[in-house]
Amino acid sequence: MAPGASRKKTCFVITPYGDPEGTDEQKEHAKVIDGLIENVLRPVERVCLEAGLAIQIVEGRDRKQEKGIWNKIGSDIESAETVIAVIYTSSPNAYLELGLAYGLWMSPILIVLDGAEKPSDLKDIEHVAVSRAEALREDGADPTPKSKEIAERIVGINRRGRRSKPDFLPETTTSYGSIRTYDRFSKAIEMSDWSYMMNEAEKHLVLVLPKGMKIRTRKFSDRHGAPAHIDEIITEKVLGDGVDVTVVTNHPDRISDQYLKMEGYASIDDFRDELARSFRAWNTLREGIEEQQRLAERRGFKPSGSFRLIRSEQRQLPFRATLTERRLLLTMRFSQEPLDSHHCIDAPARSAEDDYDIPVYQLVSQEIDRLVRNNVEQSERDFEEWLTGRAA
Structure with a gap:
């Protein structure tokens, strides 16, 4: 095609x-x-x-x-x-x-x-x-x-999505040592728990999001339980807590026909349009955060946190993930298959405590590090070009 x-x-x-x-x-x-x-x-x-x-x-x-x-x-x-x-x-x-x-x-x-x-x-x-x-x-x-x-x-x-679990089927939960697996992320993790995980990040927060837009429609809560948009949580983490926040999305040139079929898009142009909206939304957030940092520096404060958007130009993202220094939530995506698995893994950061633990957190953290390292230079150039275009 x-x-x-x-x-x-x-x-x-x-x-x-x-x-x-x-x-x-x-x-x-x-x-x-x-x-x-x-x-x-x-x-x-x-x-x-x-x-x-x-x-x-x-x-x-x-x-x-x-x-x-x-x-x-x-x-x-x-x-x-x-x-x-x-x-x-x-x-x-x-x-x-x-x-x-x-x-x-x-x-x-x-x-x-x-x-x-x-x-x-x-x-x-x-x-x-x-x-x-x-x-x-x-x-x-x-x-x-x-x-x-x-x-x-x-x-x-x-x-x-063309596949939807019938209501009468139970959610499946399995434990492996300190790791838990679920068949559906949406039922495995409550929004309050997901919000708590992000609000409690002290060093870094990474969001691996193939499209990067759906999370912007989610109804999160801040650390006090009040309703909060994802932009508000990220801004508070960067400016208030000095946390480094990274969002990783797909690059528009790295989308396969099979992925388009799985996601329900009629054409690659439709998908690229959504990635372009995602790119603009996250860059606008970054621009606002960095402007607030410059204002704070003029007053003698130097916030240590950062925010950046990484677009994976080297490969198509194989999973969705939220990662902090304490915990990993991972949803596998078998991008060469016609279905999204919706298989979710909840893994702590600590080392294996028994023979039944699997070092999932460490393995995924290393993979995310590689994704960021391989794409950070081009992503920074893309951000600078976007800023230049805005100024023009």
């Missing part, structure tokens, strides 16, 4: 088969399902494209005579960005495929067609109701309100 080109994602549609050559009832079912796909679901592609998401509707029922159908359908569901499941007639294949989608942590969009009854296990799950008249409408080219509703759900799934 050429740089900047859009990668079209798929929306796999699970439907009962119907049979245009079968009984009158089977012919009617096939007719209504055909109408649903052509008149309600095909226009979804257009609505999604207008929202910046290139999506292709893919039907599973077209392959009912193929050999190895389960492998093919299973592969199509696993690789799809989203899954739509049509509840219409009693069809074992549809429920088997829907179960697979749930098992893969997809977030299937349910469509109840022509007032069909949902099985008891699905009664509490939200759905989109589509009537027979809507499916068989004459002006099938234009999106219907139902098409727009389905498109909004697809875009929402794309934004928050």
Whole structure:
């Protein structure tokens, strides 16, 4: 795929088969399902494209005579960005495929067609109701309100990530000596604990953030428990406590197609735009901090802390991390795989106390040091060029 080109994602549609050559009832079912796909679901592609998401509707029922159908359908569901499941007639294949989608942590969009009854296990799950008249409408080219509703759900799934742990699955926690591992960072570490960790840093605070923007929307708290933006915490650490703060983000030239697919971006330009916003936001923070330091020096004070942004030009960042002199929070990112692992490690800085401890803190700290050393000179030049551009 050429740089900047859009990668079209798929929306796999699970439907009962119907049979245009079968009984009158089977012919009617096939007719209504055909109408649903052509008149309600095909226009979804257009609505999604207008929202910046290139999506292709893919039907599973077209392959009912193929050999190895389960492998093919299973592969199509696993690789799809989203899954739509049509509840219409009693069809074992549809429920088997829907179960697979749930098992893969997809977030299937349910469509109840022509007032069909949902099985008891699905009664509490939200759905989109589509009537027979809507499916068989004459002006099938234009999106219907139902098409727009389905498109909004697809875009929402794309934004928050195609895989989401079902609520009924427990969070997994495992201990190795003094190290704890979790399957999801967002549930493993409360915001108050994350805030406390950063507020308690005395020497250094490092934030490894592949994009660098999401953390700026988080609701942290200061050391007194009051609501605080990440910029406020960093400014207090640098100016008030003399802590060296470093933010490490990806460089726009080091992004793979697989990473774009994992993050849900339609093109590399979209991702670079977000990295450019991140670059401006962190540099603006640094500019403000250094201006306050210059004012303090004129009054006879010399704050010892520093803030800098490092962009990893040498390699794509393999993890998210927060590191202080006491503790490491690490979320692995398998950038060559289609999924983000969300595997979180909470490791103290102290040396191993028994044979079951793993020196995770030391290993990751060394890797971060290498990332910073290899990219600090170019990052400083980038900051100076940015300042010059601002002055101009």
